[in-house]
Amino acid sequence: MTDKSDTSTQQASTVLNFDMDTLILTFPCKPGSGQVLLEAFKTALADTRAFKGCISVSTYTSATNPDDIVLIEEWDNKASQANYMQWRTDTGMPEQLGPLLAGPRKEEWLAPRAI
Numbered sequence: 001m002t003d004k005s006d007t008s009t010q011q012a013s014t015v016l017n018f019d020m021d022t023l024i025l026t027f028p029c030k031p032g033s034g035q036v037l038l039e040a041f042k043t044a045l046a047d048t049r050a051f052k053g054c055i056s057v058s059t060y061t062s063a064t065n066p067d068d069i070v071l072i073e074e075w076d077n078k079a080s081q082a083n084y085m086q087w088r089t090d091t092g093m094p095e096q097l098g099p100l101l102a103g104p105r106k107e108e109w110l111a112p113r114a115i
Contacts, residue, residue: 034069052083
């Protein structure tokens, strides 16, 4: 018999934070370049996490293509992330990553739903 208190505890701890914006970034790397990008992100993401407005950044690889690198970023608002991207552009990050990428970076903002 399943203890229903376990279910209610899980539901109570699953609370969406509507005071932040979540972005999924996918970097489609050239074959064999995903690991190179991950190494570059070791340093770069420390700066991202320290940037004003960044709540968190998680790094993933695609289960079907290890050369697709996925970042899930949480920001206090979209304006903070836009400021961050401008800083990255000003400091030359897109040009540095360009040779590793097989195509353009994909960006998708998520909208939370309380269900």
